Amino acid sequence: MDENIAMWEYLIRAVGLLAVWIAHHMPFDGQIRPLALMLVVAWLVVMYRLNTRVRYHLPVNLIMSLIFAGLFWLTLPSSAFLVQSTRVHVIIQGMLMYLVMSTGVCIFWNIIRDSRNRSLHIAKVANYDSLTNAKSYSLYQKDVTEIFATAKTSGSPLTMVALDVDHFKIVNDQYGHLAGNKVLIHVATTLRKTLRSYGEQYQVYRTGGEEFTIVMPNTDLHQALPIVTKCWNQVRHQSCPYDEQTIHVSISLGVAQLRETDTSIENVFKRADDSLYISKRNGRDAITVDGQTQQVNQRADTADTYAFFAQGVYDDETQNPTRVRNELTLYQYQRKTATWTPSPLSDLSIDRLIQLAREAVVSLALQRIQLPISCKKFLNPEVIAKLTTFMRSPDGPETLTLVLARLPKKQALQRAAHAYHLGGIEIMLDVTHYDSEVATALNQVRPFDGLKYSLPDTDDEMVQAKALLTIKQWHKQAVEWAIPIIIGGVQDKAEVEWAQMQAKIHLLAGDYYQAPELPLMG
Numbered sequence: 248m249d250e251n252i253a254m255w256e257y258l259i260r261a262v263g264l265l266a267v268w269i270a271h272h273m274p275f276d277g278q279i280r281p282l283a284l285m286l287v288v289a290w291l292v293v294m295y296r297l298n299t300r301v302r303y304h305l306p307v308n309l310i311m312s313l314i315f316a317g318l319f320w321l322t323l324p325s326s327a328f329l330v331q332s333t334r335v336h337v338i339i340q341g342m343l344m345y346l347v348m349s350t351g352v353c354i355f356w357n358i359i360r361d362s363r364n365r366s367l368h369i370a371k372v373a374n375y376d377s378l379t380n381a382k383s384y385s386l387y388q389k390d391v392t393e394i395f396a397t398a399k400t401s402g403s404p405l406t407m408v409a410l411d412v413d414h415f416k417i418v419n420d421q422y423g424h425l426a427g428n429k430v431l432i433h434v435a436t437t438l439r440k441t442l443r444s445y446g447e448q449y450q451v452y453r454t455g456g457e458e459f460t461i462v463m464p465n466t467d468l469h470q471a472l473p474i475v476t477k478c479w480n481q482v483r484h485q486s487c488p489y490d491e492q493t494i495h496v497s498i499s500l501g502v503a504q505l506r507e508t509d510t511s512i513e514n515v516f517k518r519a520d521d522s523l524y525i526s527k528r529n530g531r532d533a534i535t536v537d538g539q540t541q542q543v544n545q546r547a548d549t550a551d552t553y554a555f556f557a558q559g560v561y562d563d564e565t566q567n568p569t570r571v572r573n574e575l576t577l578y579q580y581q582r583k584t585a586t587w588t589p590s591p592l593s594d595l596s597i598d599r600l601i602q603l604a605r606e607a608v609v610s611l612a613l614q615r616i617q618l619p620i621s622c623k624k625f626l627n628p629e630v631i632a633k634l635t636t637f638m639r640s641p642d643g644p645e646t647l648t649l650v651l652a653r654l655p656k657k658q659a660l661q662r663a664a665h666a667y668h669l670g671g672i673e674i675m676l677d678v679t680h681y682d683s684e685v686a687t688a689l690n691q692v693r694p695f696d697g698l699k700y701s702l703p704d705t706d707d708e709m710v711q712a713k714a715l716l717t718i719k720q721w722h723k724q725a726v727e728w729a730i731p732i733i734i735g736g737v738q739d740k741a742e743v744e745w746a747q748m749q750a751k752i753h754l755l756a757g758d759y760y761q762a763p764e765l766p767l768m769g
Contacts, residue, residue, distance in 0.1 A: 248294070248302050248356075261291045268319060271327060283322040290315055303360060305353050312349035316342040376453040378428055379435035387452035387460060394464050395512040398505055405505035406471040407512075408461035408478075409519040413497045413531040415457040416609040420642035426489045430496055431457060433487040441481045445474055460516070468504045468536060475502055476541075479534055499526035502536040528765065530554075530580045552580045553595060555607040556587070556763035560617070560733055563743060564753035572615040572646065574735070574756055575607055576763060587765065592621050597630045601637050608644045610766035617648035617675060622655050626663050635670030648673040650699055654685065664694035675699055675733075678721050686724045698725050702736035702757070715745065722750040 249256075268287055272280045290311070300307050320338045328334045374386040382390070391407075398405040412418075412434055419427040435451060438459065442449040454460045461478070463471050479500060487494045501522030505515050522535040530552060534541050555575040561568040577600070579590035592600065608614050624630045638647045649672060654660070664674055673696035678685070689695070700718050703710050718734060725732040734746050737757030746752040 248298060250302070252298070257295055264291070271319070272322060272324060274324065276324075280322050280324070283318050287315070287318050290318065302353070302356055305350065305357075308349060308353040309346065312346055313342075316345045319345075376435075379431050379453050381435040381439070381451045381453040381459065384452065384454050387454055387462075390450070390452075391462055391512045391516075394462060395505070395515070398464065399509075403465050404467035404470075405515065406463040406466045406468060406502065407504075407515050407519045408463065408471070408475055408500055408502050409516065409523040410459050410461070410498050410500040411455070411523065412457040413499055413527075414606065417606055418494060420605070420609055422489060422492070422494065426494060427457075429489050430487050430494060433485070434482055434496060434498065435459065437481050437485055438478055441478045442474070449474070460519075468502065471502060471504075472534075472536065472541065475500060475534060483532065497532035499523055499531045500534045501526055502534065504537070553590065553599070553603055554578055554580070554587070554765050555603050555618075556765050557607060557611060557616075558756055558763040559613075559761045560754060560756045561760050562753055563747065563755050568755075568760065570613055571754070572617055572648070573607075573611055573613060574617045574650075575604060576619065577603070578763075578765070592619060592624070597624060597627070597633055601633060604644075605637070605642055607766045609642060614644045615646040616644045617650050619650045619652060619677075622651065622653040625649065625651055626655055626659050628666075631663060631666045631670070634667070634672060638671055646673065647671075648675050648697065650675045650677050652677045654681070660694055673697065677701070682717065682720075686721075693728055695728075695730060697730050698732040700732065700734055702734065702738070702742060704736060704738070715749070718746075718752070719750045722752055 265284075265287065269284070272284070275281055275284075294301060294311060297307070297311075301311050302308070320341045323338075325331065325334075328337060374383055375381070376383050394405060397403070412430060415427060415430065418430055431453075435453065438451045438461070442451065442461065448465065449461060449463050452460045452462070461475075463474070466474075479498060482496055482498050485496075487496050501519045501524070503515050503518035503522060509515055518537060522538055525538060525540060526533040526535040529535070529540050554577075556578050557573040557575055559570040560572045560574055562571050577590045577592055577595070578587040580587050595603075604616070604618060608616060620630075634647070634649070637643050649667065651674060654676065655663070667674055674694060675697040676695045677699045679699070679701045698721055700714075700721055702718075703714050705711065718732075722732050731754055732752055733754045733756060734742075734752050735756045737743060737746070737755045737759045739759055742757075743755060743759065746755060
């Protein structure tokens with residue numbers, strides 16, 4: 248009854264058992280013992296076919312054991328018993344002893360099987376990600392060390408791919424974490440199926456939340472790129488269904504190959520990870536090989552060509568400047584030059600702008616944002632309603648401040664400002680292109696929660712002096728209205744010192760503190 252016993256092994260054991268049975272049942276007079284022998288042969292055939300069921304199922308084991316015990320003990324000739332008066336007792340004892348032994352062995356087999364299954368389960372938990380069934384990070388660390396050593400010793404090529412799921416945080420926030428799990432399973436399954444068509448040597452590891460790593464031993468970049476491109480396309484072209492909705496999924500990838508100068512597998516992975524970062528910087532849904540983007544999405548929509556860049560606004564009143572909010576500026580990705588350039592807000596609808604703002608918010612540690620807005624959008628009741636909904640939504644910002652570049656008419660401004668304030672949204676006026684005379688017209692209204700002035704990017708001392716004088720006047724007005732004023736475009740320490748000493752302004756923003764950065768959305 249051994250597991251996975253071969254036919255020839257079973258036949259040898261069956262012949263041995265029949266020899267013992269025949270030896271005990273000689274002589275074969277009458278028809279009972281020959282018939283019993285035929286039944287024993289049939290029993291052996293059934294046992295071979297029901298090996299697993301007899302081995303691990305105690306009731307079946309007891310039935311088969313009782314049949315065999317009966318065929319053996321109840322058909323023994325009289326000559327097998329030394330004292331005929333004890334025949335019944337011996338038969339009962341023999342059958343009971345056989346059943347007890349058989350039961351004990353069956354229980355022992357089950358204990359061994361359960362122990363083995365527990366060990367296999369523990370090994371699987373350690374080696375495979377329980378959600379996606381991709382190989383785990385712990386197994387990745389073990390495997391890549393061995394693969395790297397083999398590649399270095401034999402001089403064989405090795406390629407690594409670092410990838411993650413685009414907009415994964417947005418999926419979690421919009422659809423819920425169950426949808427996020429479904430997306431991860433979808434991506435991992437698609438990658439495994441695609442790689443399997445090229446052989447068993449390519450493995451997928453889940454090395455982070457939405458991050459995966461593909462290890463491709465004995466494969467150089469030239470061989471790897473078509474395979475990686477196929478993985479990329481398969482994920483993009485297979486939507487993930489969830490709760491009667493369709494979630495479109497894409498991935499960003501970075502690819503790198505082992506070099507002679509590499510001293511550890513981390514050298515290879517770092518280049519792959521750096522290339523992944525470039526793919527994300529280039530609008531995501533792209534493949535970058537050793538710093539050069541090879542494949543990018545070519546869809547006609549604007550889903551990945553616009554993004555908000557974030558620049559911190561700092562309170563520099565103390566020795567260590569504190570970041571108090573993030574100013575968002577819309578940028579567009581230019582594929583011909585592979586660069587991001589500032590873009591006017593009028594290019595996109597309010598729905599798209601809110602979507603981009605939501606993407607930025609979930610990626611920022613400090614979810615207090617100020618957002619530029621055109622005068623036309625600012626006064627639109629539909630825009631007011633949508634921004635209010637965004638502000639109050641679970642994935643909305645902690646605070647939202649709208650920066651108005653142009654001053655609307657008085658009555659329209661009052662109505663809109665009142666509606667925004669009811670929605671918990673603050674309003675700021677960009678006074679960069681206004682002189683202090685505008686303040687006179689606002690004295691009776693005062694709808695703003697703050698002012699902003701951006702320093703000119705010029706070396707002309709006259710222009711700079713005029714700007715500083717204007718700032719001082721606006722700061723005086725802000726103090727009178729009891730609202731803050733932010734100075735943007737700060738480039739050096741001298742401008743910081745002037746703002747603090749001359750105008751007593753401490754809310755500052757500019758490249759001196761931090762250049763605008765595109766938040767990395769998963």
